[in-house]
Amino acid sequence: MNGLGPTTSICPRCRVVLDAELVERDGRVLLTRTCPEHGSFEAVVYGDAERYAEIQRFSKPGEEPRQRQTEHSRGCPHDCGICPEHEQHTCLGIIEVNTACNLDCPICFADSGTGTAGHGFSLSLEQVESMLDAFVAAEGEPESVQLSGGEPSIHPQILDMLRAARDRGIPLVMLNTNGIRLARDPAFAPALAEIGVHVYLQFDGFEEATQVAMRGKSLTEEKLRALERCEQAGLSVSLAAAVERHLNEHEVGPIVRFGVEHPAVTGVFFQPVTHSGRFRPEADPLDKLTNSDVIEAVCAQLPEWFRDDDFVPVPCCSPSCRSATFALYDGSDLVPLPRLVDVEQYLDYVTNRAVPDLDVREALEGLWSAKAAGGSAPVVERLECVACATAIPAELREVAARGFMIVVQDFQDRYTLDVEKLRKCCVAEIVPDGRMIPFCAYNSVGYREQVRATTGAESGGAVGWRQPT
């Protein structure tokens, strides 16, 4: 079982469904297909074919959602929302509350910006509430939701929306933000803390060249101020770094080290740039960064802390989608949890090794999951359970539970879309009509454009905050 062979994909131009093949070439895994109208297309989907084969054993059978919202008509991936062909429930729901942003980043998979009035949307509180209700109906007790955009912090009702999520009993409510409002509005971080929000802070690196290429300007000062305000307010923060080939691969180590040293930061999410929306025109699907490349870069830049086998695939989705690790840390040293607990033994569903303790497996499944973020209450609880099973004395479990989380998540675009893999996706865009569209389908098949066109500007567009005087 090397993970190679036939699958289906789409034509990146007309998006018609095509037979496709996962093949190994020069040690990498490529997705190839031919559109009768537009010709052949190839894209790299994993940078290390050996590792790709090796990780296929981290694949947990899918779970049923409580509800499916759409019926089979055109076939996968054109019936999303979730349709009967989908093989997984949703671990993480994403709600994009607006399309407007206070930045105009050259790289933006959501194609957001300052000038979206007239061809974007800003949802009402009622809409977001009904979307949250749809999520609860589908999942029963969803554990994790992220409000995103656009730039959700500039939505005038963002605090009410976040509160609405918390009021529905969702333990991990994340705000995906560029941090500008956090930096400029001193009341914002305390307001988030009062609601109990986890901040998912865009943070791509320190170098000016990186930031100009990705965000259009240098934002270091605002990011640092945002983090300072989060620290003061007692908010926990995950740094979210988009990583692009030939741009900021060399900054992944420094980002992790910075996160480990910063008191507010509890984890780092690395996302190879998905070539959806706006991206660098020179981006080449055969030279795309993938999870194995990011893992290699982290290990090469921090060899005193990491080896590649510290990054264990998340077994809920396809094993090449997301790899993660947790680590004990104290601001200066760090030891990955897999060095102390045989995580692989618990999350390998194929080799069928004996599982010593089913409670520990369940806890590890909850940790190695799209619904997890370092420092969140459910994660702390599960780390305590793991610590307990490793004979760590009770009074020290609190330390063990303070695990730093590092995630490497490769989202698919229309060049890399592997439909078989998509069927196990557990990250969904919740859209205003209550459909839950797998994230990578949303960005590659045309759903984003469709939702944007039909949703329209319903609550009057983005409203800025008042800058403190």
Add this chain to the structure above:
Amino acid sequence: MAAADLKASCAAAYAHPGVRWLLGGELHPGGPATTRRALELAGLRPGQRMLDVASGSGASALLAAGELGATAVGVEYGEEAVASARDAAAAAGLGDRVEFASGDAEALPVEDGSFDVVLCECSLCTFPDKRRAVEEMRRALRPGGRLALTDVVAEQDRLPAELRGGLATIACVGEALSAEGYERLLADAGFEPIVAESRDADAARLAERVSDRLRGARLLGLGALAELPLPLEEAIAMVGLAREAIADGSLGYAIFGAARQ
């Protein structure tokens, strides 16, 4: 440290649950894979008799009996270890082909010429009188019988002072010999060398694991991890030095195969 004290403290350290946790159940570099390789080089066959000198938890004797069909005897200085090895043999259903005895490697409680193979893993370097121990192993072997010795290999004059003598002896480093040193010791005791195989990668992996676990223990605040042979910070520093030495080739691990002439 007096010879008897050293033997006792070595045996006690390796029986300690904290130390076993640090080593992740792998009490010598390479674990069972290296044991298998050593016994392969010694040509142990089903039905033959094998003696394991310093048999510890008994894992290698059980491997020789369970996987390779030998009859095995383990001799171990620590009496508690002997008792738990006996339990392990019974639990594995190998009680009829494996026995353990408490005893000193320098005066083995076995008859002359009664074994086809003698195994001694990662322990000779801790024995105060190595010449005597090797002579005892030779005495236990039948003529033509083979010795599989695995041990830490060190070029003492290249090691930092912290890794020489004292506590480093318990960690199998302080009194380890060079490859030539082991070969000369064996030759002087009447062995004919067959093979020397470097297992430095095993040593590097084990040292990394011990370092990870010590640092993990520090991060957890387990500084008071009861009765570790030395304070956590010192242990971390010492393992760091050992890893550097392994990287520069002055410290390593090897299998030596030899035959009784």
